[in-house]
Amino acid sequence: MAQSGDGAASTDPQVPLPELGTPAGWRDPAGSTVLFRDVTEEAGVDVRFDSALEVELTKDTAIMMGGAGVGDFDRDGDSDLFVLGGGNERDSLFLNDGTGVFTDVTESAGLAELHLGAGVAVGDYDGDGWLDLFLTSHGTPDGGATTGAHRLYRNNGDLTFTDVAAEAGVATSSTVVHDGLGAVFGDVDLDGDLDLFIAGWQRDSLGNRLFENHGDGTFSDITEAAGIVDEIGIRGFSPCLVDTTGDRYPELLLVADFGTSRYYANAGAIVDGQPRFTDVTETAKVGQEWSGMGTAVGDVNNDGRLDWYATAIFDADDVGRGLGNKLYINQGDNLFDEVAATAGVDDGDWGWGAAMVDVNHDGWLDLIETNGWDLPSYVGNLSRMWIARGDGGFTDIAEDAGPLHNLHGLGVVEFDMDADGDRDIAITASNDEFTLYRNELAGSTTNWLTVDLDTGGSPGLAPDGIGAIVRARVGDQQFTRPIGGCANFNTSSELSAHFGVADATVIDELVVEWPNGEVTTMQDVAANQQVTITPS
Secondary structure, X not given: OOOOOXXXXXXXXXXXOOOOOOOOXXXXXXXXXXXXXXXXXXXXXXXXXOEOOOOHHHHHHHHOOOOEEEEOOOOOOOOEEEEOOOEOOOOEEEEXXXXXXXXXXXXXXXXXXXXXXXXXXXXXXXXXXXXXXXXXXXXXXXXXEOOOOOEEEEEOOOOOEXXXXXXXXXXXXXXXXXXXXXXXXXXXXXXOOOEEEEOOOOOOOOOOEEEEEOOOOOEEEOOOXXXXXXXXXXXXXXXXXXXXXXXXXXXXXXXXXXXXXXXXXXXXXXXXXXXXXXXXXXXXXXXXXXXXXXXXEEOOOOOOOOEEEEOOEEOOOOXXXXXXXXXXXXXXXXXXXXXXXXXXXXXXXXXXXXEEEOOOOOOOOEEEEEEOOOOHHHOOOOOEEEEEOOOXXXXXXXXXXXXXXXXXXXXXXXXXXXXXXXXXXXXXXXXXXXXXXXXXXXXXXXXXXXXXXXXXXXXXXXXXXXXXXXXXXXXXXXXXXXXXXXXXXXXXXXXXXXXXXXXXXXXXXXXXXXXXXXXXXXXXXXXXXXXEEOOO
């Protein structure tokens, strides 16, 4: 957050929000039209986040809470939505009918208990084939903020959920103070089950913790044993577990506040299956953001390596809040080149959540970033929609294309809610409305492919292929997408690989690099379909 101290932010309730019109659409050079339309009400997801944390010592934390996640919780082939409520409002689980219309099933699912929720991670932690929910939580409205309040909702397979966080060993991340914001599932030791990393922002909370999954429904805290040492007082917001080196073992990329972002290289399971991480932040030339908050990972320059985007505050008032977002281009061998300013994506105001997604299907990943804070320079600014130009630079088209969002945004979720092939966007807001935007991409150069992975019958591979890398080749162009791996800011996006392929009707080669070292290759895959791939 990068205030000058840890007290609550100054407020100015007199600053009015600008009126939002309707985006007209943005036409790209290839002739397609990009348009994101607010469909929150018609989709049936008209909810808001309202934190019950009101005491002064926790006000800043309350302002930064509010997450959502997507996943096919009923395994009917489409992405459902889970949205936190904050304690003054209940959480909401919405089932998708396949067309982007949702039904609230929270009460019958057993998820309606009020609590002080912050972030959402989605993954099948017990490998039973059903997606579960991990929620960072700070207590209940009745009991107040407390440690040991996180929730792990096991999906029972019948559209009901049971909180098993305490028995699983993940109810507590900080024993010092209530803490926990972003969280992410990933297989750090490549044993086939999903481990869990939880980020903590509170000062001196020791709340940035790595939990190893034992495969029997329980976890243990291996943070220090794995080489993740919080000697500098990491103020964590948004973690990623993703392989940036090509050795299959996921690195830990942690975007954090007050200059404490960290990049931990994963040396692999080197002693009795125990993963070992090394802090190489300085030599990798990352962690340059002063007030890091949100994160996204993807191959923005189509060179086959995964790059890293970190959002932060662009100091509009010249008071030392930092120089904005950072875009780290992967050079290989744990070395990155920071290019945000030259790429035109450094100034996102008071940046929060972000996503990398090819919104116009031209083959280049675009950047979406939401923003806001209750200081005059940062109130009412539009979220960013940066379209990649294909030359390393980006252009903000939000005013024309949407999403028109000027609340104090926090998290960004990307998924295909209506099975039309393009990616839709949801944005959570600080003590405000949840907003859902349908991508109404149109044009003849908007072909696509979506890939789901099914590892249900493959011991040793994490559920839903989390940790796999999917590559698509069209002619001499290659596109690379990871499966899972990032908490963009308190959020969890769809567990699939999405490719825009412009005017191509056939993907010449589709390759899945599985975390166990196996490779699946398919030739001449027709575009404009969603395919499911299983290991050979």
